[in-house]
Amino acid sequence: DSGVTQTPKHLITATGQRVTLRCSPRSGDLSVYWYQQSLDQGLQFLIQYYNGEERAKGNILERFSAQQFPDLHSELNLSSLELGDSALYFCASSVVASGTTDTQYFGPGTRLTVL
Amino acid sequence: GQQLNQSPQSMFIQEGEDVSMNCTSSSIFNTWLWYKQDPGEGPVLLIALYKAGELTSNGRLTAQFGITRKDSFLNISASIPSDVGIYFCAGFFQGAQKLVFGQGTRLTINP
Numbered sequence: 001d002s003g004v005t006q007t008p009k010h011l012i013t014a015t016g017q018r019v020t021l022r023c024s025p026r027s028g029d030l031s032v033y034w035y036q037q038s039l040d041q042g043l044q045f046l047i048q049y050y051n052g053e054e055r056a057k058g059n060i061l062e063r064f065s066a067q068q069f070p071d072l073h074s075e076l077n078l079s080s081l082e083l084g085d086s087a088l089y090f091c092a093s094s095v096v097a098s099g100t101t102d103t104q105y106f107g108p109g110t111r112l113t114v115l
Numbered sequence: 116g117q118q119l120n121q122s123p124q125s126m127f128i129q130e131g132e133d134v135s136m137n138c139t140s141s142s143i144f145n146t147w148l149w150y151k152q153d154p155g156e157g158p159v160l161l162i163a164l165y166k167a168g169e170l171t172s173n174g175r176l177t178a179q180f181g182i183t184r185k186d187s188f189l190n191i192s193a194s195i196p197s198d199v200g201i202y203f204c205a206g207f208f209q210g211a212q213k214l215v216f217g218q219g220t221r222l223t224i225n226p
Contacts, residue, residue, distance in 0.1 A: 002157065002159065002160075004157075006157075033214070042203065042216045042217065042218050042219055043158070043203070043205075043216045045213045045214060045215075048213070056213055058213050088155075090157050090158070103146075103148060103160060103163045104148075104160075104214060105160060106150070106157035106158045106159070106160075107157050108156055108157045109155070109156065109157045111155065
């Protein structure tokens, strides 16, 4: 158990809909990262938040957004869902901001299926 | 240049055999991380490497940060059935804000 929690574990929805994925980082970690993993693909970095502020952006679509709340939990919002958005979405957390030389611990993921 | 090339893509071995996989890049890395992912689960950190030349063990696993800072390898000795899964290397290259992942090595063990 990494200490990172994600809910829900599974999500099935229809095209055009909007969903929210939730992540709670490990106790003491200030940074939260979101990743997308499509079938048989590696992990693609989406976005990072540190202590409530956006710190780095990766390959995140404009239809997707995230935020980190004062209690440090984070939510990833996916809107106008398309079939291709079906994937595993992982949250990771770490202690420091920059990411360099910092170790990330991953949650169990949310499997999103768009029908 | 910012890509990680992980090899092999897949391995089929007998239980008890040793395993070796590696990651290379044309970029210089400051950190190398090795993760294992079981189907439908999140990646689990196995070993973290922070200095060139560093050799670190975690049980039957050993990983090294290459001297050139452009590569890393992971060895698993005396493989057992629970070693089955996908192994990912990941790292931060100089000046990067994000963790870059290799394509993964899928390990299958024949009993």
